[in-house]
Amino acid sequence: MSDYIEVDQEMPRFRVNRKVMTDPAVFASEREQIFNHSWLYVGHETELAKPNDYVTRTVAGRPLILARDAKGKIGVWVNSCPHRGAMLCRDPKGNARFLTCFYHGWSFNTSGEPVSVPAEEGYSADFERPGLASPAKVESYRGFVFVSFDPDIVDLTTYLAGAKEYLDLVLDQSEVGMEILPGTHEYSAKANWKLLAENSYDGYHLLSTHQRYLAMIAAAHGGKLDVPKGIDDTRAINLGNGHAVIAGSPASSGLFGRPLSEAAKQEKAERFQRLREKFGDAWVDRMGGARNLVIFPNLVVIDLVMGVVVRKIEPVAPDYLEVSAWHLVPPDEGEELHKQRLDNFLTFWGPGGLASPDDVEALETCQRSYTAQRELPWSDISRGLHSEVKEMGSEYQMRTWWRRWHELVVGEALPEEPQGPLPDFFVGQRLPQTAAATADAN
Amino acid sequence: MDIAFPRIEPAVAPVPFTYGSRRTLPVARIELGGVPRGAAIVLCAAGALERDAGEVMNGLAEKGYESVAVDLSPGTGAVSDRDLLGDVSVLMGLLGERGWSSEQVGLVGYGFGGRTALLAAAEFEVGAAVSVGAPLIRATRPVKTPWLGLFGRQDPAAPPEAVACLRARLRDSPVHTEVVTYPGVARDFRFDAREAQAHAASFDVWQRTVEWLELRVAPRLTAVAQKWQTHTASGAAGPSRV
Numbered sequence: 001m002s003d004y005i006e007v008d009q010e011m012p013r014f015r016v017n018r019k020v021m022t023d024p025a026v027f028a029s030e031r032e033q034i035f036n037h038s039w040l041y042v043g044h045e046t047e048l049a050k051p052n053d054y055v056t057r058t059v060a061g062r063p064l065i066l067a068r069d070a071k072g073k074i075g076v077w078v079n080s081c082p083h084r085g086a087m088l089c090r091d092p093k094g095n096a097r098f099l100t101c102f103y104h105g106w107s108f109n110t111s112g113e114p115v116s117v118p119a120e121e122g123y124s125a126d127f128e129r130p131g132l133a134s135p136a137k138v139e140s141y142r143g144f145v146f147v148s149f150d151p152d153i154v155d156l157t158t159y160l161a162g163a164k165e166y167l168d169l170v171l172d173q174s175e176v177g178m179e180i181l182p183g184t185h186e187y188s189a190k191a192n193w194k195l196l197a198e199n200s201y202d203g204y205h206l207l208s209t210h211q212r213y214l215a216m217i218a219a220a221h222g223g224k225l226d227v228p229k230g231i232d233d234t235r236a237i238n239l240g241n242g243h244a245v246i247a248g249s250p251a252s253s254g255l256f257g258r259p260l261s262e263a264a265k266q267e268k269a270e271r272f273q274r275l276r277e278k279f280g281d282a283w284v285d286r287m288g289g290a291r292n293l294v295i296f297p298n299l300v301v302i303d304l305v306m307g308v309v310v311r312k313i314e315p316v317a318p319d320y321l322e323v324s325a326w327h328l329v330p331p332d333e334g335e336e337l338h339k340q341r342l343d344n345f346l347t348f349w350g351p352g353g354l355a356s357p358d359d360v361e362a363l364e365t366c367q368r369s370y371t372a373q374r375e376l377p378w379s380d381i382s383r384g385l386h387s388e389v390k391e392m393g394s395e396y397q398m399r400t401w402w403r404r405w406h407e408l409v410v411g412e413a414l415p416e417e418p419q420g421p422l423p424d425f426f427v428g429q430r431l432p433q434t435a436a437a438t439a440d441a442n
Numbered sequence: 443m444d445i446a447f448p449r450i451e452p453a454v455a456p457v458p459f460t461y462g463s464r465r466t467l468p469v470a471r472i473e474l475g476g477v478p479r480g481a482a483i484v485l486c487a488a489g490a491l492e493r494d495a496g497e498v499m500n501g502l503a504e505k506g507y508e509s510v511a512v513d514l515s516p517g518t519g520a521v522s523d524r525d526l527l528g529d530v531s532v533l534m535g536l537l538g539e540r541g542w543s544s545e546q547v548g549l550v551g552y553g554f555g556g557r558t559a560l561l562a563a564a565e566f567e568v569g570a571a572v573s574v575g576a577p578l579i580r581a582t583r584p585v586k587t588p589w590l591g592l593f594g595r596q597d598p599a600a601p602p603e604a605v606a607c608l609r610a611r612l613r614d615s616p617v618h619t620e621v622v623t624y625p626g627v628a629r630d631f632r633f634d635a636r637e638a639q640a641h642a643a644s645f646d647v648w649q650r651t652v653e654w655l656e657l658r659v660a661p662r663l664t665a666v667a668q669k670w671q672t673h674t675a676s677g678a679a680g681p682s683r684v
Contacts, residue, residue, distance in 0.1 A: 050615075050617055052588075052618060052658075053618065095588070095620075097569075097657060097658045098657060098658070100656065100657075107661070113671075115663075115667075116663065116667055123666075125669070129667075
């Protein structure tokens with residue numbers, strides 16, 4: 001056992017030393033051991049509608065360009081001129097067949113190939129013209145584009161392990177393919193990035209931290225929020241490789257969002273009925289439950305059925321993180337449902353919404369208090385450790401994350417904890433699909 | 443266009459438009475030495491060859507573009523859209539004689555010429571197309587060439603709701619399109635004026651026009667660059683993509 005995580009199997013108790021939230025050496029070690037050896041989310045293919053569309057992103061500190069080239073192929077390039085380093089794309093998004101460095105004018109196409117070098121007589125005829133650099137690996141899963149800086153990493157599907165199934169539950173909700181809406185929510189917090197990873201699937205904090213949001217929803221429902229029956233039938237599930245999810249019963253999705261008109265309810269019910277015919281009841285029942293998924297180390301997908309947020313957490317310093325968040329929607333939805341989604345996205349997850357600022361405040365006060373780590377060195381992550389039933393409010397999902405963290409940063413596996421069998425609802429499978437129906441899954 | 447480059451006087455000569463309107467029209471040309479960046483077709487506003495050609499062509503030459511300019515407006519006769527597209531292909535042919543391929547050509551049109559540039563963007567795949575102050579076409583097809591439309595919000599021939607409609611319709615195009623509208627100006631907003639909005643519009647229009655071409659018109663490769671391209675095409679390692 002290391003100085004960072006302490007597991008007492010008798011009590012039982014699981015504690016994380018607050019040093020990991022403040023120590024620059026730990027931060028540097030995470031950069032090397034985690035971020036240089038994981039698959040990291042860059043963006044979604046639907047953000048690039050037309051040939052030569054691009055977006056710029058920061059991933060593990062590196063400036064990257066995610067681009068669709070002239071022939072429609074998706075690529076990821078380091079946003080730095082191979083000549084002397086200036087950034088080629090300085091806008092967050094754009095469309096350009098040729099990317100020209102504003103420093104000395106070298107240009108490249110969206111396939112990363114060199115196009116022209118001004119005043120080239122200054123170079124020998126054999127001078128090797130460099131193209132754009134690329135991360136060692138680029139792969140996508142149903143439109144989610146990931147990179148890895150580790151040439152020897154396992155393929156993306158193997159890496160995603162059980163998380164793949166939960167992405168499918170989100171991505172199967174549209175009959176024409178889920179799409180990212182244009183625009184990015186960007187905000188930051190003076191807090192360690194791991195605090196937001198934990199917070200993103202912390203089912204325990206909803207009632208205490210997010211009272212304001214719940215009060216608003218109750219008001220929208222006429223002053224009384226009917227808590228759906230079976231809402232507490234939830235599970236935290238280990239998905240392998242450090243990924244985990246908290247998943248709700250079918251009743252859970254009814255808790256969130258403003259009320260819908262009968263017509264919108266009808267439209268939604270009809271779409272889900274069509275999905276039932278396609279995917280089967282067991283799968284669509286699961287689809288109707290809320291889920292918070294964290295794909296190790298820093299990708300969050302929260303699907304409250306009335307809205308889906310895709311959130312990327314970027315560590316900047318031990319006490320500073322940046323968030324980029326996007327809204328994933330079924331484009332085949334009618335106007336009212338779409339409007340409800342937008343409203344939910346803004347009022348719940350938006351940086352000025354009724355939930356995210358509360359989370360940021362909680363995380364920032366955690367970080368500030370870690371200055372007293374000599375007096376109070378440990379944070380407790382023990383909830384649910386004593387039971388084989390891991391419900392949403394347990395902290396099993398976080399311990400799953402921390403075990404993977406420990407394995408990568410310290411190089412030592414911590415003891416696993418047993419999880420009892422999952423109720424049938426959480427294991428229902430999708431009906432086998434024809435090759436055409438699952439083409440986008442490959 | 444702030445730096446004082448020596449002004450080039452375009453050579454103007456009659457050209458028979460054999461594929462399109464079958465007229466013979468004066469065409470202005472600026473040809474450059476060395477390895478020019480690209481080529482452009484300037485489609486002038488009605489009756490404005492003399493006014494537009496020299497200034498716009500010199501502005502393009504400063505950025506390394508050879509160009510041809512013409513006024514394709516019908517005058518007193520009748521010219522169909524089909525004829526105009528034929529006329530544009532004659533101009534492409536003129537540039538082809540100078541070794542320019544279609545991806546190395548940009549179209550820049552003003553007023554009536556802007557309308558022709560949009561028609562041509564729907565018909566041909568060239569490097570890029572820009573329409574400035576074009577009267578709107580009722581049923582525009584999706585475009586094949588990345589197209590930039592710049593409109594004055596006070597232009598009665600391009601009312602804001604019609605521009606919004608055009609913008610929405612062009613979204614189905616397989617290539618990138620962009621529409622920008624300028625408040626407080628009508629048709630001839632590319633000309634500088636004392637009034638603040640007109641001054642801002644004229645500056646922005648030229649910046650956007652040049653930028654649109656720079657980002658999309660394929661450059662003519664030098665002999666060394668061509669040799670390098672052949673070398674990489676024959677098996678040099680390429681970076682990874684999805």
